[in-house]
Amino acid sequence: MAIKRKYIIITAVVLCIIAIAAFAGSFSTKKSEKFFVVEKGPFEASLNCKGEINGLVATPIPMPKILGDRELRIWQLKILDLTQDGKYVKKGDFIIQLDASQIISGMREERQKLETEEADLKNAKIDSTVRLTELREDIKNAKLDLEYNKIDLEQSVYESAAYQRKAQMTYQKAENLIAKKQRDYQLEQNKLKMRVGRSEERVKRSKEKIDKFQQAMQAARITAPEDGIVIFGESWDGTKYSKDGNISTWSNGPPIATLPDMSEVLSETYVKEIDISKINVGDKVNVSFDALEGVVINGDIKSIARVGEDHKDFDMKVFKVIIHLDESNDGLKPAMSSNNDIILASEEQALFVPINAVVSENGEDFVYLSNHSNKQKTPVTTGVENEAFVLIKSGLQEGDKVILNPLLEEN
Structure with a gap:
């Protein structure tokens, strides 16, 4: 029984020692994470956005x-x-x-229509020939009558004045009749010519339409x-x-397909409106590819859209950004996904602090310096930030000790 009690006491002491050590380690860690000493060093910030690559030049297939x-x-x-x-x-x-079944069906109907139109044209030409022949024969007979009347007029000089007057009127009437028949002939000729012309035009249009159907078959x-x-x-x-x-079949619509030339490559991406003010034309970009492990190609921003647009993959307005790659790669294929890291800042020697050391109040940024046991609120001018740090343009110097999460420390 005494041995068992002794074992319990020893176990309890060991557990207490472990707990104290853990608490001390936790306290030490917490204390070490409360401050950050400002030092100069390399700083880089980038904006990552997914994109899709394509050739700078593409031949459309409309x-x-x-x-x-x-x-x-x-x-x-x-x-x-x-x-x-x-x-x-x-x-x-x-x-x-x-x-091409619609094309074949349309061409078959048009061929049947052409047969009808050609038959109508043939009939129109026959009718025109027959009718004009009849009218010419009438004019010919009227001219013969005029000759008879002329002879009668010439012989009337031996007759009475009344007979001479009658012969003169008969001759004039025959002349008028010939003039009328000639006018009627001209009108009928024009009328029949227009009828034949309309038939010829219908035949011509039908043949042209059949030719279009044949071209459509090939197309x-x-x-x-x-x-x-x-x-x-x-x-x-x-x-x-x-x-x-x-x-x-709308010929003015988007192309059916394109044939991109991948010797010069672009990446098309979209940037949220809250980030668009951070980038400019000419900014450098590091472009990598999910499908090509280890391949990174440098590039720069070629253009930024002036107007935002709605996009199904974003919950806010976005702006289209075109990135030109400095070189191509044999493994690049059209429409391949790209990871575009737009370089917002890259400095070899810069001052920066953790993001959680900066406090914003009324549009101004501050940090809290640790000066022995005192806290000193200091205004700073910040620049761009990356995932962990924010660039300090002014307000701090190397060696300053800033407090992390200063507002939490006050609580």
Whole structure:
């Protein structure tokens, strides 16, 4: 029993010693974390944003203009087949095959219409020939009558004055009749000419439309205009074009696909409106890639959008930023994700303090210096910050001891 009691006492003493040591270590650690001694050293701050790379120059593959011709009345076509997105192709290689059934159906209807129009034209020409022949025959007969009346007029000199007057009037009437028949002939000729002309125009338009359908048939198979990597565009709902999907024939719309030239590369990214004032055109950028481990390429900001926009991946306005990479890499592919670290500040010798040492009051920044047992509130001018530290432009000097979390210390 005495041995058991002795064992319990020894155990309790050991536990007390461990607890005291732990408390002392905790106190020592807490005390060491209460201050930060200002020193000069290298400081860098950056703004990280995800982006997507692409070639500086890209050859667009638009919807063939003939397919968007309103006269054909084809508003959208089904995609029967297409090459693999991201595949390298050469000039003339297959890109996409569109369903031509609407084109074939339209051309068949137009051919039937052409047959009718050609038949109407043939009939119009026959009718014109027959009618004008009849009118010319009437004029010819009227001229013969005029000759008879002329002879009668000439012989009337041997007759009475009344007969001479009658012969004169008959001759004038025959002349007037010929003039009328000639005018009627001219009017009928113009009328029939217009009828034939309208028929010829309808036949011409129908033939031209059939020719357009034939061009559209050929255009339904789209090939690469240049060498490059195929990047397909998106439909109105934001989805990539794919097999069995529909595509609008609007020729002024976005391209069906592009062939980027990856010899010069850009990264397109978006910066939140709260951060946009921190960056400027020309700022240096370190660009890395999830798909290429260890590859980092330098670049700089080429342009910053003047107007913010809404974006589905952000809960506030963002500004589009274009970054130009100083060089390319064989492993870079269009639409590959990039990590863009925009350098906000990079100094070899700078003063900086932990973020939790700075207090903001009424738009001004302060730190609390530790001077033996006293606390001295000191205004400072801050610069950019990184994840842990903030740059101090003025107000402190090397060796100053600032208090961490000074407001908590007061409590």
